[in-house]
Amino acid sequence: MTLKSCPRTCNYHRNTPQYEAAIWFLATTGVRFGEMIALRACDVDLERGRATISRNYIYLTKTPTLGTPKSGKSREISVPKIACEKIAPLVAMRAPDELIWQRPDGSPLPVSKTGGGWLERAIKRAQADGKDIPRVTPHGLRHVAAGLMVSAGANVKVIQRQLGHASAAMTLDIYTTLFDADLDSVAVHVDGLFSEQDQDKTTASDAA
Incomplete structure (x- = not known):
């Protein structure tokens, strides 16, 4: 899935705001699903675009178990504006200690299982309408x-901090292909810096 795919998929959850918000939140912050559904209203600062990840739900059975993040440490993450806008209505509905994402009985949002979960259903509906x-x-x-x-x-x-990895080396190992693909853009940006310097020199010479 790409950034362009997110709004297309979310269109099929317009009547279920918390699922739409979940897709945007996961696709832009990089937190684990268990970390997201453990977030309470008091854990997010929408004005600053920040969230504190200090808890994590694990689904070993039908009933989730609450624990700490996988790293064992809490962390503060950045939440993009688009994600803040999507979760704002949910946060406004909750008391500070209530889960942002929850079932009608107040329990955590269920994981989307392959074949019939809430995310899978939205993707299937989008694909049925010809969306790639x-x-x-x-x-x-x-x-x-x-x-x-x-x-x-x-x-x-x-x-590394955003994703909650134990080390930067782990982040590099997991996403090495992404960083390799980004090498070309590094050269382009460096060339651009020198081009800007040359342009500044030419402008200064013309002015003299």
């Missing part, structure tokens, strides 16, 4: 976010 959207799992949206961050030129340490 590949199948993806909630965890797959984490990789979409990583790709966006690399393309945006984010430092590997920043990406």
Whole structure:
């Protein structure tokens, strides 16, 4: 899935705002699904575009178990404006200690299972309408976010912190192809810096 695929898929969850918000949040922040559904209203700062990841739900059975993030440490992540806008109505509905994503009984949002989950259903409806959207799992949206961050030129340490990896080396190992593909753009940007310097010198010479 790509950034363009997100709104196309979300169109099939317009009547279920929390699913739409979940897709945007996962695809732009890179958090794990269990970390997202453990977020409470008090864990996000929409004005600053930040969220504190300090909890994580694990579905070993039908009933999720609440624990700590995989790294064992809490972290603060950046939340893009588009994701903040999507989750804002949900946050406004919740008390500070309530889950942002929840079932009618207040329990955590269920994981989207392959074959019939909420994400799978939206993708199938989009594909049935002729949309070119590949199948993806909630965890797959984490990789979409990583790709966006690399393309945006984010430092590997920043990406490591955002994704919650134990080390920058782990981030590089997992997404090495993304960073390799970004090497060409590095050369282009460096060439652009020298071109700007040459242009400045020419302008200064003409002015003299």
